[in-house]
Amino acid sequence: MKMKNKFFLLSIIATFIFIFVIFYKGLQDTNIYTPLVKINNDIPSFSAELLHSNETIDSLDLFESNKYYLLNIWSSWCVPCREEHPILMNLTKDKNISVLGLNYKDTKVNAKKFLDELGNPYEKIIFDKHGVKSIEWGAFGVPESFLIHNNKVVEKYIGPLNQEIIKKIKLLIK
Amino acid sequence: MKFLRLFFIIFLIVSPNQIKADDENLKNKITKNLRCLICQGQSVYDSDSEFANSLKIVINKKLNEGLSEQDIYDYFEDKYGEWILYDPLFNKNTYFLWILPLFMFLIGGLIIFKKLIKKYK
Numbered sequence: 001m002k003m004k005n006k007f008f009l010l011s012i013i014a015t016f017i018f019i020f021v022i023f024y025k026g027l028q029d030t031n032i033y034t035p036l037v038k039i040n041n042d043i044p045s046f047s048a049e050l051l052h053s054n055e056t057i058d059s060l061d062l063f064e065s066n067k068y069y070l071l072n073i074w075s076s077w078c079v080p081c082r083e084e085h086p087i088l089m090n091l092t093k094d095k096n097i098s099v100l101g102l103n104y105k106d107t108k109v110n111a112k113k114f115l116d117e118l119g120n121p122y123e124k125i126i127f128d129k130h131g132v133k134s135i136e137w138g139a140f141g142v143p144e145s146f147l148i149h150n151n152k153v154v155e156k157y158i159g160p161l162n163q164e165i166i167k168k169i170k171l172l173i174k
Numbered sequence: 175m176k177f178l179r180l181f182f183i184i185f186l187i188v189s190p191n192q193i194k195a196d197d198e199n200l201k202n203k204i205t206k207n208l209r210c211l212i213c214q215g216q217s218v219y220d221s222d223s224e225f226a227n228s229l230k231i232v233i234n235k236k237l238n239e240g241l242s243e244q245d246i247y248d249y250f251e252d253k254y255g256e257w258i259l260y261d262p263l264f265n266k267n268t269y270f271l272w273i274l275p276l277f278m279f280l281i282g283g284l285i286i287f288k289k290l291i292k293k294y295k
Contacts, residue, residue, distance in 0.1 A: 041252075105224055131228030132235070138253040140211045140225045 041153050044136040051103050051111055051125035059136075060151070062124060068097040068173040069148040072122070072161075073134055075104045076114035078142040084160035088121040091166060096173040101125035104134055104142045147172065197237065204233055204246055207260050217260065 046059050063069055072088060074081040092099055101122035103111045108127065115122075128134055137146060138156075147155040147169060154172070157165055205219035210226045218226045229250075236246050250258050264272055 105228075130231050131224060132232055135228055135232050135253065140254070 039153055039156055041138070043148060043151050043153060046133060046136050048126045048128065048133050051101075051108060051127040059126070059133075062100060062126075063148060063151055065150045067149070069100055070097055070169065071100045071102060071137070071146045071148060073102045073104050073137070073139050073142050073144045075106045075142045076110040077106065078104075080160040081143045082114075082118070084143055084162075085118045085121070087161050087163070087166060089119050091169075092121045094170065094173070097169070098123050102134060102137070103127050105129065105131045200243060201230075201233060201237060204243055205230060207247070208250060209258050209260055211254060211258060 043063060044059060047056050048059060049056050070088075070091065072084075074085075088099055091097065099121045101124070103125050105128065111125075111127075126133055134140075134144075137153075141158075143160050145157040145161055146153050147157075155169075202219060205226075206217050208218040208229065210216045210218050210221035210223060210229075212225045213221045213223050216226075218229050233246060236249065241249070247259060
């Protein structure tokens with residue numbers, strides 16, 4: 001066989017192996033894309049209305065440094081929020097952490113009804129009528145929770161909280 | 175009458191409608207370049223999800239605040255990471271992606287060039 005033909009054959013084989021490896025690796029990747037969870041970001045600064053008092057506050061005033069906070073994004077129309085609510089109610093018994101709420105695209109009447117029915121675990125609740133404040137937090141749906149310490153987001157939990165996550169949180173805040 | 179006609183033309187040129195249309199075009203361009211993170215394979219422009227609608231409000235607000243197109247991309251990249259941008263940035267994770275087509279083009283060109291030289295010889 002000519003030198004040139006040999007080279008041609010080899011390069012075709014190499015190309016096929018290369019493509020095979022790429023596709024084989026691609027098979028193992030999940031095709032459901034979740035964005036990178038960005039943590040250790042500073043908490044965002046914005047002014048917002050509170051659910052219960054109608055007063056407008058600066059988001060930075062809600063957090064003291066050296067203290068742990070769990071900011072939970074919830075809504076009365078969100079079914080998984082209903083499921084995680086007892087976990088949040090339980091978490092309020094822990095004195096090392098304060099639970100704050102961000103009410104997402106809801107009406108005040110419905111939100112208050114939800115809390116009357118299931119209890120209010122939140123120290124304060126930011127009212128986010130248009131979902132704009134949750135974008136400041138880098139959230140993209142409900143429910144979502146952020147563990148905050150020293151004015152930084154330490155952990156971010158997408159989806160409803162469960163006992164396993166709570167265990168991890170309790171280990172962190174000890 | 176001439177004066178009225180002139181006035182009318184000037185009015186059309188500087189009319190706020192034109193400015194508003196430009197704003198709308200820019201807004202559409204930005205929303206088309208952002209990925210809707212909860213709806214797969216759709217841009218924010220295409221999507222009518224809660225998330226995309228909130229994003230559209232934020233983009234409007236940022237444009238009114240005087241932020242440039244790039245500022246808005248930077249803002250969302252800071253919040254959600256590079257994944258929200260449809261145009262991947264040039265870094266160590268993506269350089270292969272950017273260089274490969276160029277590389278293929280060069281190799282293709284080389285083959286054609288060689289063949290042409292052979293033909294004319």
